[in-house]
Amino acid sequence: MLRPWHYSLVLDKDSSSSIHQQLIGHFRTMIEGGAWLGGSALPSSRDIAQRLGINRKTVSRVYEELSALGLIYTQPKRGTFVSNALPSASNESETYPPLQRQQVDPYSNSIHHLIQKTSLHHIRRAALHMHKLQAHDYDATGLFNLKHMLANLLAHERRFLVSPEHIACGSWLALQYAVIQSIRPEDGLLLADHHTSAVMIKSLQKQGISVIQLPESNGNQAINFTEQIEKYCINYPVAAVWCNSSTLFNNESDAAGQTLLIQKLADYHLLLIDDQRGSFPLSQQNHPPLASKYAKSMMLGSLYGNFCDTFNLCFVASNENLSSEFLSALNEQHQQSSLLNMLAQSELIKRGEYKKLLTGIYRFMQTPDAKLLTPA
Template sequence: MLRPWNLTIDIDRSSAKAIYIQIADNVAAAIQSGRLPKGTALPSSRSLAAQLKVNRNTVIEAIQLLVSEGWLLSQPRRGIFVAAQLPYGSNLYTEQKIAWSDHQAPQRIIFDDGNPDSKIAPVEQLGRAYRQLFKRSARWKMMGYADPRGHIDFRQEIANMLNIERNMRINEDHICISRGSQMAMYLVAQCLLQHNDYIFVESPGYHSAWKIFEKAGAKLIPIPVDENGLKVEELLPHLLKKNPIKALYLTPHRQYPTTVTLSKERRAQLVDLSNKYNFIIIEDDYDYEFHFEQAPYYPLASQPELINNVYIGTLSKVVAPALRIGYLATRNEYLLQQITELRSIIDIQGDNIMEQAVLELIQDGTIRRHIRKATQLYKKKRDFMVAQLDKFLPDHVDYTSPKGGLAIWLSLKHQIDWALLFQKLKEKSVHIPHPENYTKERTFGGIRLGYGSLSEELIKEGITILAEVLEQSKLQS
């Protein structure tokens, strides 16, 4: 493919900033400004290195960084292209983050629903692991087709992690690697659910998962959530009706969106009901790694009494959202075989090279060190967020300080005009997740605010603006 132009990149060789970071800065800025539209082919690493008069490995490092962050896409035998879907709300290079509303207005302060801070992602270590892989004498073996369940060494390491840290009893034959937890959920739904099957879901809950289950033809039965998690006693009336209830989907560790933890008593009740009525528990453990105080509860999947379950996890929040590696674990051999067959049809295999690169980071301790560092940072941000809520929002919201994770749930003390709220926030260049993301009700009782990806400065400014706008949007009772 001919690229009849040179990409203008300014390099300051006297700067303390690494040259590959400067290259990445320039490319990311060009993408954000629209100078490099989506789908644009970049020059080859060789020609770009010659143009910039730098070592080719320096250019490769910059490209790998941008690929891992989601700005660029590598297409085998074709080249490197600007990604069709840019990383939402994330910018590795600047403190201020940019999103686009329906009218293409930039929003300066983005409270997402719980994304990690991409600026602390171990991208340099990941790039180094990539390079080491390609230096190995048997590197040609990585370029062929692999097991659709994922590389066996990587599956073994994930199984080890789940057994040691989460008290599970599985091996690599119970694991399937996927491109993020969303894909894992889709595979499970397509292989488990049929038209007019029923599935229990939490209310409020994870809307993206609901859409996956409905796409498979299932009907949702919403079960309310309180301060102790899913109200398990409300399952029984539906079970006694003898409807074809196939599964329950829940987030027991840190319920989405409210962040509450399912109590021990309800966990035991849920296991008993699942075994008695033969429905599968689909457990989505989306941010288990980040806990701030006491040790977290082990997953439901760790309980040996539980017969029917699928456990879903992700590394995207551990490393970076653009790193699309999720996994599912189940002892149901028939279901896992169906999932493997479907995976091989739609994707043939996962990202074998990425799996081995991340495996290197797990085995050399990089991931563990990163989790420890990230947990300390997120706890500091949580504490800062709580201090701002206490200072600016005591008249508007109640909350419980989360024991971990990347977001906080605010219960509103009064009714508000939601349309006016979002209009005012937009005028102030502030974004918050819309409650339609986690409920189908017409009335919304709370707001989920992520703090992991924002600086303390932007958290404070955002909460100050939110307090002002909540007062303006308050409905008179």
């Protein structure tokens, strides 16, 4: 049986980028995006050269650069492996928009012992064997099942009723690119709350989208946020609002503030992009996102919140049909290793291991001495 990298390692002969640049970009995308887990064995330079029909020296030079970046390491007589601890900052990919890295608690890395990597490798191999992936099989049966399971999870855990056909899942790198590509610069400004990362804003601006980041409010954050939106809508053409509604509304008693904000969004026909990726699933503090109450919206979510970078999966859920621009851009970014990751997640959810993992992480985070377990 072929290894997962066989399905994703493809060169574009018509690309303006050199073979060296394509390989660097591909390896960085797979490693930084979490598609290849830390400790995973990589093919030898000879294997890649034979597989792609290229000069072995080119592959060796790629491996040397990746090693210098701290993304891989080589052990004599054993082989080349993905680094367990990736560098905190790396140069931007030449092919894709940069991967957004959210701020997380410094002790969150100590929960990685809860994630059994050997089990995850086994599930990936099982998914690969079960679905016998081909180059055109991105929307395979496993992905169909995953969308339905995500719809059920959203309905039961977040009270967000959405059709499986209105859900797209994959790596955040691919989804970020698709969301940005679906926003048309000519429609107007994008207003972002103060939590939106500088990396995301830079990615939006690279696509020609004019972004205004709204300042943090001292008083009632939700009301001030609504007033700021109305001020810009009166004076400028505004197309969309990017925010994290869980930071605007701390509890369900803020119903009046939610109603007011929804009314303003509707008055000006704005697209709401509710970024909920940082919310920890199954937490008792989770409330229905604002996107669940406003028709023209997209909710960005993550199966593991900020707590599992090595095997995470993000998704976009929309109250409306996903636009053709979004789907087209997402298809451009689809790679078989990403599909393999999603199929494995589907197997995790079906076996009930997903909730067990989340419950274990949540209990760990509630432990008073969790910080004492922080690795040096």
